[in-house]
Amino acid sequence: MNTSVKKILIVGGGSxxxxxxxxxxxxxxxxxxxxxxxxxxxxxxxxGVGEGTWPSMRGTLxxxxxxxxxxxxxxxxxxxxxxWFRNWHTHTHPNHYHHPFTPPVAAAExxxxxxxxxHSDKVDFAHAVSTQAAMIEAGxxxxxxxxxxxAFVNNYGYxxxxxxxxxxxxxxxVNQLGVEHILDNVVSVNGDKDKPIQSIQTAQHGLIEADLFxxxxxxxxxxxxxxxxxxxxxxxxxxxxxxxxxAQVNYAEPETAIASATLAxxxxxxxxxxIGLQTRRGIGHVYSSAHSSDENAEHTLRRYIGEQGxxxxxxxxxxKPGFRETFWQHNCVGVGMAxxxxxxxxxxxxxxxxxxxxxxxxxxxxxxxxxxxxAKRFNETFRYRWERIIDFLKLHYVLSKREDxxxxxxxxxxxxxxxxxxxxxxxxxxxxxxxxxxPMAEELFPAASYQYILYGLQHCAGKKSKPVNPRxxxxxxxxxxxxxxxxQQLKAGLPNNRTLLKQIxxxxxxxx
Amino acid sequence: MATIERLNNVxxxxxxxxxxxxxxxxxxxxxxxxxxxxxRSAQAYYPIVFHKDAQSGQxxxxxxxxxxxxxxxxxxxxxWDAGYVPINVSRQPFSIGVQxxxxxxxxxxxxxxxxxxxxxxxxxxGGHAPYLEKVSGMLEALHHGVEENKxxxxxxxxxxxxxxxxxxxxxNDGSQHQLLGFYTINEDTLNELTDEQxxxxxxxxxxxxxxxxxxxxxxxxxxxxxxxxxxxxx
Numbered sequence: 001m002n003t004s005v006k007k008i009l010i011v012g013g014g015s016x017x018x019x020x021x022x023x024x025x026x027x028x029x030x031x032x033x034x035x036x037x038x039x040x041x042x043x044x045x046x047x048g049v050g051e052g053t054w055p056s057m058r059g060t061l062x063x064x065x066x067x068x069x070x071x072x073x074x075x076x077x078x079x080x081x082x083x084w085f086r087n088w089h090t091h092t093h094p095n096h097y098h099h100p101f102t103p104p105v106a107a108a109e110x111x112x113x114x115x116x117x118x119h120s121d122k123v124d125f126a127h128a129v130s131t132q133a134a135m136i137e138a139g140x141x142x143x144x145x146x147x148x149x150x151a152f153v154n155n156y157g158y159x160x161x162x163x164x165x166x167x168x169x170x171x172x173x174v175n176q177l178g179v180e181h182i183l184d185n186v187v188s189v190n191g192d193k194d195k196p197i198q199s200i201q202t203a204q205h206g207l208i209e210a211d212l213f214x215x216x217x218x219x220x221x222x223x224x225x226x227x228x229x230x231x232x233x234x235x236x237x238x239x240x241x242x243x244x245x246x247a248q249v250n251y252a253e254p255e256t257a258i259a260s261a262t263l264a265x266x267x268x269x270x271x272x273x274x275i276g277l278q279t280r281r282g283i284g285h286v287y288s289s290a291h292s293s294d295e296n297a298e299h300t301l302r303r304y305i306g307e308q309g310x311x312x313x314x315x316x317x318x319x320k321p322g323f324r325e326t327f328w329q330h331n332c333v334g335v336g337m338a339x340x341x342x343x344x345x346x347x348x349x350x351x352x353x354x355x356x357x358x359x360x361x362x363x364x365x366x367x368x369x370x371x372x373x374x375a376k377r378f379n380e381t382f383r384y385r386w387e388r389i390i391d392f393l394k395l396h397y398v399l400s401k402r403e404d405x406x407x408x409x410x411x412x413x414x415x416x417x418x419x420x421x422x423x424x425x426x427x428x429x430x431x432x433x434x435x436x437x438x439p440m441a442e443e444l445f446p447a448a449s450y451q452y453i454l455y456g457l458q459h460c461a462g463k464k465s466k467p468v469n470p471r472x473x474x475x476x477x478x479x480x481x482x483x484x485x486x487x488q489q490l491k492a493g494l495p496n497n498r499t500l501l502k503q504i505x506x507x508x509x510x511x512x
Numbered sequence: 513m514a515t516i517e518r519l520n521n522v523x524x525x526x527x528x529x530x531x532x533x534x535x536x537x538x539x540x541x542x543x544x545x546x547x548x549x550x551x552r553s554a555q556a557y558y559p560i561v562f563h564k565d566a567q568s569g570q571x572x573x574x575x576x577x578x579x580x581x582x583x584x585x586x587x588x589x590x591x592w593d594a595g596y597v598p599i600n601v602s603r604q605p606f607s608i609g610v611q612x613x614x615x616x617x618x619x620x621x622x623x624x625x626x627x628x629x630x631x632x633x634x635x636x637x638g639g640h641a642p643y644l645e646k647v648s649g650m651l652e653a654l655h656h657g658v659e660e661n662k663x664x665x666x667x668x669x670x671x672x673x674x675x676x677x678x679x680x681x682x683x684n685d686g687s688q689h690q691l692l693g694f695y696t697i698n699e700d701t702l703n704e705l706t707d708e709q710x711x712x713x714x715x716x717x718x719x720x721x722x723x724x725x726x727x728x729x730x731x732x733x734x735x736x737x738x739x740x741x742x743x744x745x746x
Contacts, residue, residue: 144566146565146569146693503567503568507570509569510569510669512669
């Protein structure tokens with residue numbers, strides 16, 4: 001990588017800042033001419049968004065050179081194999097569906113969905129086309145102690161303690177990867193608003209110059225928002241949730257089972273997340289302030305938590321759903337909440353940081369002229385990604401049949417649905433979701449994800465359109481039988497989450 | 513089920529051990545733990561490879577006795593069909609226990625090897641019979657072997673000398689089988705070690721063990737021919 005960007009300054013030290021710093025430092029550790037510094041205020045408390053990651057985090061941690069054992073032990077981490085949605089379809093009777101991390105079986109070969117239609121009243125989609133939903137329900141881990149680190153039997157990401165994650169990344173970035181850590185407050189930004197940033201004025205460390213500034217300053221958005229005045233495109237008209245109440249609840253017993261998926265339970269004005277770490281659960285209520293008072297929301301949350309957490313402290317977090325109109329302006333690029341934020345329904349916050357950090361690292365411009373092109377591409381790519389996340393999250397609400405509140409009815413109001421999503425819904429009257437709907441090479445949500453949500457919410461995408469092509473009939477039948485047999489085998493061989501986490505704490509995972 | 517008791521010359525006075533080898537006596541194991549001090553004897557008959565412990569994921573060396581679970585191709589009409597029986601097999605049904613910080617001999621009294629006839633454990637007045645003396649020696653060797661394995665494996669992992677391998681076996685009837693879940697010495701890494709690393713291996717006495725493991729790979733052919741013979745394909 002030949003680049004004139006020699007000095008990179010990251011402003012802000014939350015998970016976005018330290019992940020970006022670690023990734024860049026790891027990628028450029030053999031190139032001594034590239035210097036990476038991170039300045040963070042000693043006074044800012046980090047929000048610690050989302051305690052859930054995508055499977056991509058395994059690759060990211062490996063790339064920055066962390067051992068999975070160290071990560072799991074020091075971040076109170078557990079395994080996340082997908083999302084488990086409860087009561088999203090209707091409020092009248094208990095219902096649930098899965099969005100597992102493993103795509104439908106044989107997805108690379110053919111679309112199995114149409115062959116599942118005739119059986120859809122007997123077995124739900126996720127259970128028919130993957131083994132993972134059954135493992136999640138059985139509370140089983142995605143691997144064994146003999147599976148090497150970062151490898152899997154079933155695809156997985158993590159649930160983690162965001163605070164400890166930041167500490168681990170910081171230690172690793174500073175001690176192992178040579179990132180310069182400056183604890184100081186940014187006083188001002190030097191440079192004209194229509195030109196590249198020249199330097200940052202700090203309280204104790206004077207002027208800090210750099211070739212590239214990465215804004216990881218969270219909601220404050222010191223560089224993109226405050227210095228460059230970049231528009232924030234608020235999305236509350238699409239995704240209504242603007243508040244979250246978060247709590248930490250201890251397990252009833254030290255041996256209580258640890259869930260293998262993020263539980264997301266629909267409520268009358270939002271939904272509740274439930275994330276099982278090794279020693280506690282993180283539970284929170286995301287809701288729309290236009291549809292519920294804080295008191296009601298807290299009441300709903302406490303009712304969900306139950307007796308056992310009667311006295312837990314509840315912390316309120318404001319959510320401003322939306323993203324910046326531009327993410328990369330001149331020599332400044334925003335990563336994390338400085339770029340945008342959306343409710344954590346599909347835990348997209350950290351994966352967006354990973355994607356941004358990788359893009360920056362792999363496409364570090366070779367000079368100022370190239371920087372403008374890189375910026376343009378970055379902006380197009382991430383604009384597309386934010387829009388797709390919004391479409392995908394909105395889908396969860398649009399397809400609900402809940403009638404218990406205006407919240408759900410308003411969510412189905414055509415005026416609140418982005419045109420891109422309306423278009424897809426129109427196409428899906430006759431087709432199951434396919435790669436033609438989401439054509440990018442690095443789609444955040446592949447067609448498989450749309451299938452899991454649509455069929456999970458009992459949408460009939462493609463069901464009534466045309467007779468099923470008999471070409472793959474036999475293959476599909478084999479695959480369904482294979483899934484059933486695999487489930488039995490996996491259930492016999494996989495440990496439960498707590499057992500595996502204990503084995504990892506005692507013995508560690510092998511690297512091979 | 514196993515019932516493990518501390519061996520003593522009162523309750524086990526009349527216990528005798530059937531020293532034959534057969535599936536009925538619990539010898540139908542696909543592989544069995546070994547250790548560097550045993551490599552010299554073992555490599556003459558068995559492939560020596562690494563396996564991961566199912567409870568801890570830790571590597572340990574094993575002699576390979578078959579190609580699938582519960583298959584031991586060295587069992588032949590009550591006899592062990594090779595010139596050397598691995599200690600972890602021949603020490604059955606005894607194991608090492610610890611009591612008050614001392615190593616003691618335990619016996620699994622549920623083992624099918626515990627029988628009315630066979631080798632006595634104790635002499636008339638309570639002293640150890642020669643057979644028990646021999647078993648004690650084996651358990652002692654096994655204990656030190658397991659300790660030695662830890663350092664051996666740790667050093668090999670540090671130098672990235674362990675790699676997984678897949679053995680594709682074609683039997684004489686053309687049927688194809690695959691052996692998975694075992695690991696061996698990575699020869700490419702071995703040949704590219706720095707002088708310093710190589711000297712470390714020599715100083716720790718691991719070089720011989722490494723090369724014996726490599727040499728033992730020629731026993732895979734013997735294992736395949738035993739399999740063919742068992743299936744009457746030879």
